[in-house]
Amino acid sequence: MTKLWDFPGGIHPVENKDLSTTRQIEPAGLPDRLILPLQQHIGAPAVPVVEVGEQVLKGQPLATVEGPVGVPVHAPTSGTIEAIGPHPVPHPSGMDDVCIFLRPDGDDRWCDRQPVADFHQLERADVLDRIRQAGIAGMGGAGFPTNIKLRPPTDRKVETLILNGAECEPYITADDMAMRERADQVAAGLRIMAWILRPQRCVIAIEDNKPAAIAAIRAACQDTQVEVCVIPTKYPSGGEKQLVQILTGLEVPHGGIPADIGVMCQNIGTAIAVHRAIDLGEPLISRITTVTGEAVANPGNFDTLLGTPIDHLLAQAGVQPERLSRLVLGGPMMGYTLQTTAVPVIKTTNCVIAATATELPEPPPEQPCIRCGMCAEVCPMDLLPQQLFWYAKANEFDKAEHQNLFDCIECGACTYVCPSAIPLVQYYRYAKGEIRTQQAEQTKADRARERFEARQARLEREQAEKEAKRKERARAAAEAQARKKAEAEQAQKAEANTSDAPAADERAAKAAMVQQALARKKANSQGNAEAAPKPAPVDREALEKQRDQARDKLAKMQDMLTEARSNDDGTVDKLERAVAKNEERLKRAEEALAQANESSPPEATAESQPTPAQAPASAEEIDSLKAQLEKARGKLTNMQTLLDEARADNADTVEKLERAVAKNRDRVKRAEEALAQAQAQTGEAEPAAEETPPAPAPEPSPPDLNALKEQLDKAQAKLETMQGLLDEARSSNGDNVDKLLRAVAKNEDRVQRARQALNEAKAQLATQDAN
Structure with missing residues (x-):
């Protein structure tokens, strides 16, 4: 025989089970x-x-x-x-x-x-x-x-x-x-x-x-x-x-x-x-449900489909509405009163009690607790129902929980024996509900706090990562600036090394050009029909040597520029300016040599035959020169359009496009001069009564020192503004440090070019005054 134990407390209420066990289980329909x-x-x-x-x-x-x-x-x-x-x-x-x-x-x-x-x-x-x-x-x-x-x-x-x-x-x-x-x-x-x-x-x-x-x-x-x-x-x-x-x-x-x-x-x-x-x-899909109570004529157990309304189930048991006082779902100890019979039978519905007023009377009014201790004696969980009641009524939920409130199984034994008719189970349910609500709110607050702390940690982590990236960018920018400066110094040294050799020849050529300009000016001022005095002989060999050296240096700079563009390093802008400068030097050397040839042509041979350089150009050559001129003009027009659009958009490529426009304008000019010279040679090849001497070149206009000084002042002011913005960005760890570093470098180049142009103009005016 199996050994049995006992549990504390417990009661023996009236069973009333015989009402529904006299009939077999019936289908509810x-x-x-x-x-x-x-x-x-x-x-x-x-x-x-x-x-x-x-x-x-x-x-x-x-x-x-x-x-x-x-x-x-x-x-x-x-x-x-x-x-x-x-x-x-x-x-x-x-x-x-x-x-x-x-x-x-x-x-x-x-x-x-x-x-x-x-x-x-x-x-x-x-x-x-x-x-x-x-x-x-x-x-x-x-x-x-x-x-x-x-x-x-x-x-x-x-x-x-x-x-x-x-x-x-x-x-x-x-x-x-x-x-x-x-x-x-x-x-x-x-x-x-x-x-x-x-x-x-x-x-x-x-x-x-x-x-x-x-x-x-x-x-x-x-x-x-x-x-x-x-x-x-x-x-x-x-x-x-x-x-x-x-x-x-x-x-x-x-x-x-x-x-x-x-x-x-x-x-x-x-x-x-x-x-x-x-x-x-x-x-x-169905379950056995008890329908009992003194208010039904045929109490019993019904095999009920889930979802069946309670009123249909009561009708099968023969409910007597005139006798019905209370309708309880579940048992009398742990069930609850139904407010409507429209609710359906679900998987946990085991009983419906249709009770009369004498069978389940209304509970009497609640009286003060007399501290009899009967509730503690019948509690099957060995709790202190009286203490739980006081704490629940006083809303001291933490104390009720400390007294093991959630161990209560809500059996209703304490309420059943209470002489003061205190609905103790209702107080316990109320306290449990409030505690669960507070716990849910606390859980919600804890989750919100955790989310806030996680967000703060994430923001701090992102800020630290951002600061580290900013420092890395600043370090990289400083290294790039130092590398660019070193490369620029190296390029300047290389330029100086390549320009030292022809320095004397260049000065001699400049002096010869000055002498030619003075001679033309003197010839124009005489205003008589006498022929101008023959200009001093020009050293063509020096001019040709200067032109060849300029061409070599230009080719070298272009090779360096091509290599820099392929490597995408920081010297591209510097080398582009060096290439443009050497193109200008080559242009000046070619112009000086052309002027020397015009003012003092080489002596003819005994037979007075023209040299190969003076041979008249063919029609094919003239057509080729015209095609080159049209091509140069078309490219100049395209560059000018791109420059206008960049200026309208305030883009970063304005300065680069300005240099390209100037370069293409020079190409157009050279193409025009070459075509004019070819056409002039063709006209000279025709027989003429007397050779007309070449017209003297127009005297170049003196440079405008005030305009150059104004450009230099504007460039210096803009450089100071950019430098101030850069210092402010560095002090506040801004994100635009790299951009401002590039802007400062660009304005430094502008200041240097403006100062160089002003110095050259002053030197030119000083030379003219000396002559």
Whole structure:
């Protein structure tokens, strides 16, 4: 014989179970409309997978759950989806929730079912998945998904599996009648759950006030290792923690579950649902519900489709409205009063009590606590209900929680024995709700604080990374500036080395050009018909040497520029200016040599034959020169258009385009001069009576020192402005340091060019004054 233990407290209320055990289980029939709430379980609510107007079959899924905690909802019969929307659901608050409204068609057509001939051939995970897909949740009142409960943590081995058939609360007889009439299905469901958990011990616990159920279960479990334990009748022996203590002598730890001590409890109705899901392939679409009370003419137990309205169930039991005083969903100890009969039957609905005024009278007014201590004597959890009541009433929730408020199972024993008619359970529920609300708000605040701290840390990290990048850019800019300066110095040294050799020849050529200009000026000032004095002889060899050196240096600078552009280093701008400067020098050397040839042509031979340089140009050469001129003019026009657009957009390429325009303008000028010279040579080749001496070149206009000084002042002012912006950006660690460094370097070059132009103009004026 199995050894039994006892638990503290407990009461023996009037059972009133005989009202509903005189008749067998009857079908509740098919109502006009089924109302299926999307949340009939603990966990996330189900999500509809059907649409309004859709035709569905019996057992077809109507809603599924995406998260791990939850089970789907199925169609209890075939019909049409009439609507999806809010409707009152079974809850103490009487609140509305989203429901699916199904209009039965009366055909009761099943969808495809997949029964399992031998579940032993399946994997345990497959069996658990079938239980989940069947929508099975705990049918004893909690509604916890059965597949999760049958999968305890790996570190918690279940040694004892208990099937709870105590059904200790008064009036309720659903499990009692199920064990009497469907004992074989109970045993079959227990076998499946035992195969999944593999416990050492399987126990079916039944109170001793159910002799017919005890006999039926013993017959069904004959020749098996399942123990049928008969326990004393005492409320609340059907509570999970109390039943574990009765059968094992172990107490579930504070805040824990029976699996923590190697025990698991399942309900009788849950075992039947597991059997039908695995062996028959049927989802959970109905349950046995007790309809009792003195206000119904035919109390009994009904096999009810889920979603059946309570008023339809009361009509099947023969409700007498004139006698009905209170309508209670659940038992008289832990149930609650219904505000409307429109709520539907769900997976956890086990009883509906239609009570008369004498059967369940209104509670008397609450009186002050007399500190009798009876509530503490009957508490099955060995708590101090009086202390919990005072703390809950004073809103001292932290003290109530310190007194293990959440260990209260809300059995109602303390309220049942209280002589002052204090609704103690209501105070405890209120305190639990407030504590949960505060905990949710605290959790929300903690998450907000964590998000804020994470954001602050992220901003600080980004600021540090930004500062490190800024310092790296500044260091790179400084290194680039130093490298550019060194390369510029090296280029200047190379330019100086290449320009030292022809310096004397260049000065001599400049002096010769000055002499020629003075001679032309003197010849023009005489104003008579006499021929101008013959200019002094010019050293053509020096001029030709100067031109050749300028060409060599220009070619060298162009090669260096090409290499710099291919390497994309920082000397491109510097080399572009050097190339332009050498192009100007080559141009001046060529012009000086051309003027020398015009003013003092080489002596003719004895036969007075023209030299090859003086030979008249052919028509093909003139056409080629004209084509070159047109090409140069077209390119100049394009460059001028790009320059105008850049100036309008205030782009960074204005200065570069200005140099390109100047370069192309010089090319056009040289092409025009070459064409004019070729045409002049062609005209000179024709016979003439007398050779006309070349006209003297026009005297160059003196440079404007004031304009050059103004340009230099503007360049210096802009450089100072850029330098100030750069210093300010460096002090504030701005993002535009690199850009300002480039701007300062560019303005330094402008100042240098303006100063050089001014110095050259002063030197030219000084030379003219000296002559």
